[in-house]
Amino acid sequence: MFGLGKKDTTVFVVVIILALCAPFILNPFPGNSSLAQFNAGYPDLMQRFVIFGIFAIGFNLLFGLTGYLSFGHAAFLGAGSYAAVWMFKLLSMNVIPAILLSMIVAGLFAVVIGYVSLRRSGIYFSILTLAFAQMSYNLAYSVLTPITNGETGLQITLDDPRILGASATADGGIPVTNLFGLEMRHFTTVDIAGWSFNFSVGYYLCAVIMILAFYVAVRIFRSPFGMMLRAIKSNQQRLYYTGLNARPYTLAVFVISGMYAGLAGGLLASMDPLAGPERMQWTASGEVVLMTILGGAGTLIGPVLGAGFIKYFENIFSKINDGVLHGWFSFLPDGLENVVITLLHPFVGKGWHLTLGLMFMLVVIFLPGGLVEGGQRIAKALRRGRTEDNGAARKASHEPAE
Amino acid sequence: MGILEVKDVNKRFGGLKALSDVNLSVAENTVHAIIGPNGAGKSTLLNCLVGKLIPDTGSVMFDGQSVLGRKPYEITQMGISRVFQTPEIFGDLTVMENMMIPLFARRDGAYRLRAFRSVDSEAELRSRAEAMLEDVKMLDKRNMHSASMSRGDKRRLEMAMCLVQEPRLLLLDEPTAGMARADTNNTIDLLKEIKEKRDITMAIIEHDMHVVFSLADRITVLAQGTPLVEDSPENIKGHPKVREAYLGEAA
Amino acid sequence: MDAIILQILNGLDKGSAYALIALGLTLIFGTLGVVNFAHGALFMIGAFCAVTLNRILTLSHQVVDESRKDFLGNPLKVDVPYVNDWFGEAAGATIIDWSVPLAILFSIPVMIAIGVIMERGLIKHFYRRPHADQILVTFGLAIVLQEIIKYFYGANPIPTPAPDVFRGSFDFGVLLGFDPNVIIYPYWRLVYFAFAALIVGAVFAFLQFTTFGMVVRAGMADRETVGLLGINIDRRFTIMFGLAAAVAGLAGVMYAPINSPNYHMGMDFLVLSFVVVVVGGMGSLPGAVLAGFVLGVLESFASMNEIKSILPGIDQIIIYLVAIIILLTRPRGLMGRKGVMED
Numbered sequence: 001m002f003g004l005g006k007k008d009t010t011v012f013v014v015v016i017i018l019a020l021c022a023p024f025i026l027n028p029f030p031g032n033s034s035l036a037q038f039n040a041g042y043p044d045l046m047q048r049f050v051i052f053g054i055f056a057i058g059f060n061l062l063f064g065l066t067g068y069l070s071f072g073h074a075a076f077l078g079a080g081s082y083a084a085v086w087m088f089k090l091l092s093m094n095v096i097p098a099i100l101l102s103m104i105v106a107g108l109f110a111v112v113i114g115y116v117s118l119r120r121s122g123i124y125f126s127i128l129t130l131a132f133a134q135m136s137y138n139l140a141y142s143v144l145t146p147i148t149n150g151e152t153g154l155q156i157t158l159d160d161p162r163i164l165g166a167s168a169t170a171d172g173g174i175p176v177t178n179l180f181g182l183e184m185r186h187f188t189t190v191d192i193a194g195w196s197f198n199f200s201v202g203y204y205l206c207a208v209i210m211i212l213a214f215y216v217a218v219r220i221f222r223s224p225f226g227m228m229l230r231a232i233k234s235n236q237q238r239l240y241y242t243g244l245n246a247r248p249y250t251l252a253v254f255v256i257s258g259m260y261a262g263l264a265g266g267l268l269a270s271m272d273p274l275a276g277p278e279r280m281q282w283t284a285s286g287e288v289v290l291m292t293i294l295g296g297a298g299t300l301i302g303p304v305l306g307a308g309f310i311k312y313f314e315n316i317f318s319k320i321n322d323g324v325l326h327g328w329f330s331f332l333p334d335g336l337e338n339v340v341i342t343l344l345h346p347f348v349g350k351g352w353h354l355t356l357g358l359m360f361m362l363v364v365i366f367l368p369g370g371l372v373e374g375g376q377r378i379a380k381a382l383r384r385g386r387t388e389d390n391g392a393a394r395k396a397s398h399e400p401a402e
Numbered sequence: 403m404g405i406l407e408v409k410d411v412n413k414r415f416g417g418l419k420a421l422s423d424v425n426l427s428v429a430e431n432t433v434h435a436i437i438g439p440n441g442a443g444k445s446t447l448l449n450c451l452v453g454k455l456i457p458d459t460g461s462v463m464f465d466g467q468s469v470l471g472r473k474p475y476e477i478t479q480m481g482i483s484r485v486f487q488t489p490e491i492f493g494d495l496t497v498m499e500n501m502m503i504p505l506f507a508r509r510d511g512a513y514r515l516r517a518f519r520s521v522d523s524e525a526e527l528r529s530r531a532e533a534m535l536e537d538v539k540m541l542d543k544r545n546m547h548s549a550s551m552s553r554g555d556k557r558r559l560e561m562a563m564c565l566v567q568e569p570r571l572l573l574l575d576e577p578t579a580g581m582a583r584a585d586t587n588n589t590i591d592l593l594k595e596i597k598e599k600r601d602i603t604m605a606i607i608e609h610d611m612h613v614v615f616s617l618a619d620r621i622t623v624l625a626q627g628t629p630l631v632e633d634s635p636e637n638i639k640g641h642p643k644v645r646e647a648y649l650g651e652a653a
Numbered sequence: 654m655d656a657i658i659l660q661i662l663n664g665l666d667k668g669s670a671y672a673l674i675a676l677g678l679t680l681i682f683g684t685l686g687v688v689n690f691a692h693g694a695l696f697m698i699g700a701f702c703a704v705t706l707n708r709i710l711t712l713s714h715q716v717v718d719e720s721r722k723d724f725l726g727n728p729l730k731v732d733v734p735y736v737n738d739w740f741g742e743a744a745g746a747t748i749i750d751w752s753v754p755l756a757i758l759f760s761i762p763v764m765i766a767i768g769v770i771m772e773r774g775l776i777k778h779f780y781r782r783p784h785a786d787q788i789l790v791t792f793g794l795a796i797v798l799q800e801i802i803k804y805f806y807g808a809n810p811i812p813t814p815a816p817d818v819f820r821g822s823f824d825f826g827v828l829l830g831f832d833p834n835v836i837i838y839p840y841w842r843l844v845y846f847a848f849a850a851l852i853v854g855a856v857f858a859f860l861q862f863t864t865f866g867m868v869v870r871a872g873m874a875d876r877e878t879v880g881l882l883g884i885n886i887d888r889r890f891t892i893m894f895g896l897a898a899a900v901a902g903l904a905g906v907m908y909a910p911i912n913s914p915n916y917h918m919g920m921d922f923l924v925l926s927f928v929v930v931v932v933g934g935m936g937s938l939p940g941a942v943l944a945g946f947v948l949g950v951l952e953s954f955a956s957m958n959e960i961k962s963i964l965p966g967i968d969q970i971i972i973y974l975v976a977i978i979i980l981l982t983r984p985r986g987l988m989g990r991k992g993v994m995e996d
Binding site: 216219222224231233245 | 452473474475476478479483484486490491492493494495499502503504506507508510512513515516517518519520521522524563567
Binding site for chain 3: 067069116119120122123124126127128130131132134135138139141142143144282283286289293346351353354356357358360361364365368
C-alpha cells in the first residue's frame with residue numbers, strides 16, 4: 001500500500017492511528033480520577049508531541065542514515081519560526097504561506113551551513129554545526145534584533161501590515177492564526193461518561209502534516225537515495241571507488257533534514273505566533289538528539305516515539321510535586337513514606353531534567369538502539385520463551401511414549 | 403596501444419623518489435601483474451591510477467582519455483574498478499544491498515538522487531545482482547549482513563561488486579594478502595573463472611609468486627620506483643636481473 | 654595603543670579559562686581518545702567547590718551578644734562562624750576571606766575523586782564505542798551533573814568574592830607611561846592569569862620530566878605501540894582523567910570570583926572550549942593553550958566599540974567564525990598532528 005512494503009505499511013498505519021486517535025489514547029483516565037494528572041490529551045501538549053515528532057523524524061534522516069551527528073539543528077527550527085511569524089506579520093494569518101516560507105528559509109539556511117560543515121566529518125562536523133547554530137543564536141540575540149526582536153522574541157502586533165489580511169480583528173484584537181478561516185486554537189470538547197476528549201483544529205493540522213512527513217521519510221528510507229546514505233555511513237572509501245560522490249547525497253539529506261526542522265519551527269509558530277532566540281540555542285539542538293537516540297536512531301518509528309516519550313514525561317514529571325508524592329505513598333508507614341519521598345523528590349517536578357539525563361545515559365549505555373531496540377529485545381525474549389515452552393511440552397508428551 | 407597507458411610517470415614525496423620514469427602498457431583482455439619488493443612503488447603507482455595521488459610529471463591514459471586530475475569516483479565511472487587489499491564492503495548493509503549500490507552507480511551516474519522510488523521496484527537491477535551473485539556462488543547468502551561473513555566471502559562479494567559494474571579494467575591490490583593457502587587457491591580459481599567468462603582486463607599488484615604465475619599473461623617487475631623488465635611469465639621466471647633484484651636468489 | 658593593551662589584558666582571563674578547559678579536554682582526548690562533553694561540568698563543579706568551602710567556613714552558631722542591643726533593648730543574637738571559635742576572631746575572618754584560594758586545596762582531592770569515579774564507572778566502557786556514543790553519553794552525564802548542582806545550590810548565580818586584598822584594580826597605564834586610570838585591571842584577574850600560567854606550566858613539566866608523563870606522551874603519539882610494550886595503560890588512563898578533571902576544577906575554583914557560579918556555566922564554557930580545541934588542533938596540548946589565549950584575546954578585541962561600529966555583532970560570533978575558517982582551511986587546526994580524527 002502507498003508504494004510501501006508490507007512491514008512499512010504496518011508501521012505507517014500504526015503511526016496514522018496513533019496520530020489521529022491521540023486525543024483518546026492520551027486521555028485514558030476519567031477527568032475526576034486521581035490518575036487524571038497522567039492525561040496528556042490537551043491540544044497544546046499534543047501539538048508539541050507531533051511537532052517535535054516531525055523535528056526528530058527529520059533529524060533521524062540525517063543522523064540515523066548517514067551517522068553525521070549535527071549539534072546545530074535547532075538553528076533551522078528557529079529560522080523556521082522567525083520566517084513563519086514574519087509571514088503572519090506581513091502577509092496574513094493563514095498558516096499555509098507561513099509554513100511554506102519557514103521550510104524554504106530553513107532549507108536555504110541548511111544549504112549554506114551544510115555546504116560548509118559537510119566538508120568535514122565525525123566530531124569536526126558536530127562542532128562546525130554547533131558553531132553555526134551558536135552563531136545564529138548569538139546574532140538573533142544581538143545584531144539581528146530588527147528581524148528577531150532580540151531577547152523579547154518576535155510577536156505579532158496590532159500595527160502589522162498583513163497585506164492579505166486584517167491588521168486587527170473587528171473588535172480591535174490581534175487576529176489569530178487560521179487555515180482559510182479555520183482557527184488553529186479552536187477546539188471541541190466531547191464528554192463521554194467521565195472522560196472528556198479535546199479535538200483541536202491545530203492538533204489535527206499538525207498530525208496530518210506529521211503523517212505526511214513520516215510517509216516521505218519512509219519513502220526516503222527505502223529509496224536508492226536512502227541506501228546510498230546508509231552506504232556513506234558504512235564505508236565512504238568503497239562508495240568513492242564504486243563511482244559515487246558522497247557530497248551531493250549528504251548535502252541533499254542535510255537540506256531535507258533542515259527543512260523538516262524548519263517545518264517544525266513553522267508549525268510551532270503557527271500554533272502560537274511568537275519566536276524567540278532560545279529556540280536556536282544548542283540545548284534545543286541537544287533535545288532533538290536526545291529524542292532521536294532515546295527512540296532509536298536509524299529506525300522509522302523511533303524518533304516519533306522518542307519525541308512523544310520525552311514530551312510526555314516532561315509534562316507529567318514536572319507536574320508531580322511533593323503533595324502528589326504524599327498522595328501516592330500514603331499507604332506506607334510515616335517514616336518510610338518520608339524517606340521514599342525525599343529520595344524521589346530530586347527526580348520530579350523541577351528535577352525532570354535530572355531524570356531525563358539519567359534515562360538518556362542508561363539508553364546510550366545499555367540500549368544503543370533506543371526504545372525500539374528495547375521493544376525488539378522484549379519481543380524476542382517472549383518469542384523465545386514461547387518456543388521453549390512448546391519444546392518442553394513436546395518433550396513432555398513424548399517421554400511417556402518411550 | 404593498450405587500454406591503460408602509463409607514460410614517464412614521476413612521483414616524489416619530499417626527498418624520496420617513489421616513482422621514476424615509469425612506463426607501462428596494459429593490453430586489452432590480458433592479466434597484467436605488477437610485482438616488486440616492498441617499497442618498489444607498487445602502491446604509489448596504483449594510487450596514481452585511481453586518482454588518489456597525482457603524479458608530478460607524466461601521463462596516465464585509460465582508453466585514450468587522461469585520468470589525471472580526476473576524482474576516484476570519476477575514474478570508476480570511466481570503467482576502472484578496484485579491489486582492495488582488505489576487502490572494502492558496506493558492512494552495515496546486506497549482501498544484496500551491497501550489490502545494488504554499484505548497479506545504481508553504473509546506471510544513474512555519480513550523484514543522481516532517487517529519493518522517492520522504492521529499491522524493491524528495481525526488478526531488472528535486482529536480477530542482474532542475483533545473476534552476479536550466482537556467478538560467485540553467493541546467491542544463498544544474499545540476505546546476510548555482510549559484516550558478519552568470513553573474509554573469503556567478503557573478498558568474493560567485493561569482486562562481485564566490482565564486476566557487476568562491468569568495468570573494462572579491474573585493479574587488484576594484493577588480493578590474496580594475508581590469506582591461507584586454500585583461500586589463495588580459491589581466489590585464483592575465482593579470478594580464472596571470471597576471466598574465462600567475460601572480456602576483462604586485469605592489473606594485479608601481488609607479492610605471492612604463486613598467484614602471479616598462475617594468472618598473469620604479462621608481468622612488469624618494479625624495483626626502486628622503476629620498471630626493471632616487462633615480459634611473459636616464462637621469461638620472467640628465468641630472468642637473471644629479476645632473480646637478483648627481486649627473488650633475492652643470487653644465483 | 655592603550656586601548657589595545659587594555660583589550661589584550663581583558664582577553665587574558667577568559668582566554669586562561671578557555672586554555673585550562675581545552676588543556677584538560679585535549680589530555681583526555683589525546684590519551685584516552687574520548688570526546689568528553691562533560692568536561693564543562695567539571696569546570697562548573699570546580700567553581701561550586703569554592704562555593705561549598707565558603708559555606709562550610711561560614712557555618713555559624715548563634716551567640717547572644719550582650720554588648721549590642723536591638724531597639725527594644727534586648728541583647729542581639731549574632732551568628733558566629735565556628736572558625737572564629739577555633740582560631741580566634743581575626744584569624745577566622747581571614748580564613749573566610751581567603752576561602753576561594755583555600756578551595757584550591759579542597760578541590761584537588763574532590764576533583765580527582767570525581768574524575769577517577771567517572772572514568773572507572775563510565776568512560777572506561779566507551780573506549781571501544783564510536784565517538785558519537787562517547788559524545789552522547791558524556792552529554793547525558795553533563796546534564797545529570799548540572800541538574801544535581803542545580804538541585805543543591807539552586808538556579809541563581811552565587812556571588813563568591815575574592816580575598817579583600819585582591820579586590821581593587823591595578824593601574825597598568827602608569828606602569829607603562831600612560832595617564833593614570835587609562836589601563837586599569839582588577840587584581841584578581843591578574844591572579845587568575847598567573848594561576849593559569851602556573852597550572853599550564855605544571856602540566857607541561859609533569860608530562861615532560863616524569864616517566865609517567867613520558868609514557869603518556871608516547872601514548873598520545875601512538876596508542877597501540879605503547880599498549881604493545883606491556884605498559885599498563887589502563888591505570889594511567891584513570892590517573893590522566895583524574896588529572897584533567899583536577900585542571901578543569903582548578904580553573905573553575907579560581908574563576909568563581911570573576912563570574913558568580915551558576916549551574917549552566919559549564920555548558921557555556923564547554924561549547925567554546927570545544928571550539929578552542931578544534932582551532933588549536935585536536936590532540937595538541939600547546940595548540941589548545943595557544944588557541945585558548947588567542948581566541949580569548951580576539952573575543953575581547955571584537956568587543957571594542959571601534960570594531961563593533963564597523964562590524965556590528967562581530968563580538969558575538971568572532972570565535973565561531975575563526976573556528977569555521979580554521980576548520981575549512983587548516984583541518985588539523987593550528988598545531989594539530991596528522992592522522993588525529995581524520996577518518
